[in-house]
Amino acid sequence: MPISPSEAAYDLAVVGAGPAGLAGAVAAADLGLRCVLLDAGARPGGQYYRHPAPELGARHPERLHxxxxxxxxxxxxxxxxxxxxRIAYLAHHHVALLERAEPWRLHAVTGADGSGTAVLRAASVLLATGAHERQLPFPGWTLPGVVTAGGAQAMLKAGLVLPGRRVVVAGSGPLLLAAAASLAAAGARVPAVVEAGSYLGYARGPGVLARVPGKLWExxxxxxxxxxxxxxxxxxxAVVEAHGTDRVTAVTVARLDADWRPVPGTERRIACDALAVGHGLVPQLELATELGARTRQVPDGTAALVVDRRQRTTVAGLWAAGETCGVGGAELALAEGQLAALSIAGADRVPPALLGRRRRLRAFAELMAAAHRPGPGWSDWLRPETEVCRCEEVPAERIAEAVQELGATDARTVKLLTRAGMGWCQGRMCGxxxxxxxxxxxxxxDRRPFSCPVPLAGLAELPTD
Incomplete structure (x- = not known):
């Protein structure tokens, strides 16, 4: 329910109810803090712990996790x-803006349809906003039946439905294996998992692997x-083309060289009625970067928030945990959420075991990111007419024109010249x-005033004091 801006502030506002946010909120409440937990979804759990609505009557949701x-x-x-x-849990609350004040103001878009607004106050803020999937376009990727790898899992976990009966899983990163195993266990035929990486990158860190045997077992x-x-x-x-008219009916798979360029003559066609594809995850940082929080480049080429050993960002009063600090999985997110709660509550001592677990898992996350970093040659599988920005229908040839003829040297300039990234997703799919x-x-x-679309009526209702 919406909370009046005039109401007394919470000790802590946690943005995101995935593993990091849940762990942080309950740990902070255990330590006596009065918390509010906000999430854009209908139920707690985030993307990782997504589960069916009660009305679907799933008897064993645990089998999907x-x-x-x-x-x-x-x-x-x-x-x-x-x-x-001790905790107020607010579903369907998408925080659009953090306003630095004493205390913090959190402006949220509310309701399943995003038509409402609310303003909340908190002395401290913990960001646990997770990540979204990275997509690399290819001919046919806009066909019906082509979904993201995480989207295929979400359909299964939340709706108990499959994206198709014969599903190819492709892209890069550990999510592919988990998605393929889940789809196969649920009854889909998975003819192939197509991994652009070679897995040899993991061999560069044998000591890191030895310290996380659970990851090897997974x-x-x-x-x-x-x-x-x-x-x-x-x-x-890699899948270098999807075929079909009204729906995907097959994909072409080709071998890649070390730079991810397709090797001529290695193409083979695989029949399918769905394709689940993704090339890793990108941390969602907009709320923090708009405040000037420092970021670092992760080995996979994405940006993550800079935090200290207590999960504090470079903005006073703002903490971060989980994928916002670099994608590393649920176990790492849980540890960082607990660490952040201890820091926010002013704990004098942090359990050494917790610090050690975070250190080992973060080292593995960096190794994993390096192993699955996209190679520069992936663009060789594009054609001039291949749409890169789906929302604004911008093909690869228009982006090439902006770069080669109009002098664009960065994504922002390309956006201004072509509108690529100006659509509803705000560049999350094509950035x-x-x-x-x-x-x-x-x-x-990304640095933008709002992290999600805000209705004009909501903007008009923003307090001026």
Missing amino acids: HHWSVFADLAERLDRHRQAG GVTHGAALARHAVRLHRSS AAVACLAGQSAPDP
């Missing part, structure tokens, strides 16, 4: 704190699941690709 017992414990603790009045578990379902893994390969085509090694962190 790893470590479901961890989420069940967090959800139970959240319910206890809500009943005791890989073995996913590999065994794929083997049971006769799923073939194509390494150093990485546009930056690469403009000659940038990585896109600049």
